[in-house]
Amino acid sequence: MTAIQFTALPMGDSRADIRVPMHHSVAVTGDTEGGPDGLVGMALGLDPIPPGAQVLVLGEDVSALKRRDLLAFRRRVGYVPAGDGLMQNLSLAENVALPLRFGSPLTSAAIASRLKVVLAVVRLGGAATLRPADADVDQRRRAAVARALVFDPALVVMAQPFDGLSARSAAELLETVRGGEVAEGGRRTVFIVGSDLPDRIRPRLEAVYRVAHGTLTPNA
Amino acid sequence: MTAPVTTLGQFITRQVTLGGALARFFVHTLGAWRTLPREGRRVARRVLLNQVWFTALQAIPLVVVLASILSFLVISQAVAELGRLNATEYLGTLMVVAIVQELGPLLTALIVVSRSGTAIAAELATNTVMGEVRALEGMGIDPVHYLVLPRFGAALVSVVGLMIVFDVVALAAGLVAATANDMAAVRYFEVVLRSLSTRDVGLTLAKGAVFGLIVGIVPSWHGLRVRRGPTEVPIAASRAVVVSIVGVFIAAALFVMFI
Numbered sequence: 001m002t003a004i005q006f007t008a009l010p011m012g013d014s015r016a017d018i019r020v021p022m023h024h025s026v027a028v029t030g031d032t033e034g035g036p037d038g039l040v041g042m043a044l045g046l047d048p049i050p051p052g053a054q055v056l057v058l059g060e061d062v063s064a065l066k067r068r069d070l071l072a073f074r075r076r077v078g079y080v081p082a083g084d085g086l087m088q089n090l091s092l093a094e095n096v097a098l099p100l101r102f103g104s105p106l107t108s109a110a111i112a113s114r115l116k117v118v119l120a121v122v123r124l125g126g127a128a129t130l131r132p133a134d135a136d137v138d139q140r141r142r143a144a145v146a147r148a149l150v151f152d153p154a155l156v157v158m159a160q161p162f163d164g165l166s167a168r169s170a171a172e173l174l175e176t177v178r179g180g181e182v183a184e185g186g187r188r189t190v191f192i193v194g195s196d197l198p199d200r201i202r203p204r205l206e207a208v209y210r211v212a213h214g215t216l217t218p219n220a
Numbered sequence: 221m222t223a224p225v226t227t228l229g230q231f232i233t234r235q236v237t238l239g240g241a242l243a244r245f246f247v248h249t250l251g252a253w254r255t256l257p258r259e260g261r262r263v264a265r266r267v268l269l270n271q272v273w274f275t276a277l278q279a280i281p282l283v284v285v286l287a288s289i290l291s292f293l294v295i296s297q298a299v300a301e302l303g304r305l306n307a308t309e310y311l312g313t314l315m316v317v318a319i320v321q322e323l324g325p326l327l328t329a330l331i332v333v334s335r336s337g338t339a340i341a342a343e344l345a346t347n348t349v350m351g352e353v354r355a356l357e358g359m360g361i362d363p364v365h366y367l368v369l370p371r372f373g374a375a376l377v378s379v380v381g382l383m384i385v386f387d388v389v390a391l392a393a394g395l396v397a398a399t400a401n402d403m404a405a406v407r408y409f410e411v412v413l414r415s416l417s418t419r420d421v422g423l424t425l426a427k428g429a430v431f432g433l434i435v436g437i438v439p440s441w442h443g444l445r446v447r448r449g450p451t452e453v454p455i456a457a458s459r460a461v462v463v464s465i466v467g468v469f470i471a472a473a474l475f476v477m478f479i
Contacts, residue, residue, distance in 0.1 A: 081354060101257070103360050
């Protein structure tokens with residue numbers, strides 16, 4: 001089964017396909033269309049899909065979804081944006097709780113309980129009460145990952161998730177994202193887009209695509 | 221020869237398109253409360269109260285000072301001039317029509333626009349530039365739920381609340397001005413209350429509410445329209461203020477023309 005299927009994406013003068021199978025971790029590095037965040041934006045329906053191309057995510061054609069359905073669909077996918085995208089006026093814990101408060105019918109007690117579990121999974125510890133401006137890059141990234149995992153999604157898409165992290169922190173982060181239990185019992189599917197990857201990350205991925213000078217190279 | 225007409229046509233088309241987008245945003249915001257989950261409502265209420273604190277409560281001293289000075293000056297002059305013409309009964313009409321009905325809502329809206337409209341537009345524009353709005357969208361959270369609704373509600377409540385404060389203070393300052401110019405307090409209340417009907421009160425509240433809707437929606441819309449980068453933040457704030465002020469004045473004119 002395929003988690004994400006990009007079909008006929010414009011790459012220079014030609015078109016290319018990218019397939020992310022379920023339970024795999026796949027990365028695309030380099031100068032991707034629309035910048036490093038572009039593919040992630042297309043997968044979530046945040047950015048327009050180029051004419052002639054198609055993007056299927058968890059079996060859904062995201063370009064065909066209406067706004068309300070699109071918001072509901074995105075809650076099925078974990079999203080770690082470039083630069084973390086944390087609200088600066090909220091603590092890290094409040095940031096993590098935000099999707100639960102605004103995207104689920106859960107009660108306050110259920111949210112607190114879920115929050116405790118997710119913060120423990122990413123090992124945010126006492127830093128959870130810090131504002132993003134007072135936290136270091138590792139803590140901010142863990143909070144962004146925790147926020148992406150609150151709904152225990154089967155698929156997580158990440159834009160430049162390892163920027164500013166040490167190789168060891170990056171590897172830990174990837175394992176945290178992959179490791180959760182999902183309905184099928186397997187590992188989460190992870191789709192990573194970034195300008196480059198730390199060396200410790202590459203061996204852990206099933207596929208790495210490289211985009212350079214308008215050419216897509218699989219298993220780079 | 222046709223270039224000016226083409227330019228004018230493009231300008232009008234662009235303004236109509238922007239107006240349509242703003243109207244859609246307004247309708248979406250009005251309907252957003254229904255789709256907000258229970259816990260989201262609790263958070264939105266908390267943000268709304270914070271916004272009311274900043275937008276309304278912190279603005280009370282400014283409103284009190286402006287209403288007092290304006291009313292004192294106008295009524296002092298009016299009592300002296302109308303007294304000479306033996307026409308002090310028109311003082312009530314002047315007070316109700318000019319200050320309570322027109323200047324109260326208008327100045328209150330301008331105060332809220334200048335204090336909070338800029339702040340709302342700049343804050344939301346910064347949220348957008350920092351990628352926070354995109355992150356909310358990407359997580360399946362409607363930014364209108366978390367960012368716009370509380371600010372919109374707070375602006376509405378604040379304009380109406382501050383307008384009531386303005387009018388009450390203006391009436392009190394008018395009393396001080398009238399008595400300082402040898403007019404009996406009983407006579408002042410008599411002429412003012414004779415001119416003040418239930419319809420006037422309703423109309424003034426309706427005007428405050430409409431101004432509040434404009435002040436609540438325009439800065440949020442401009443803040444979320446930012447696309448390119450930090451240099452657009454002050455532009456968004458400036459546009460939000462200008463468009464809000466123009467909107468408030470147009471609404472005031474429509475009230476006079478049609479109601």
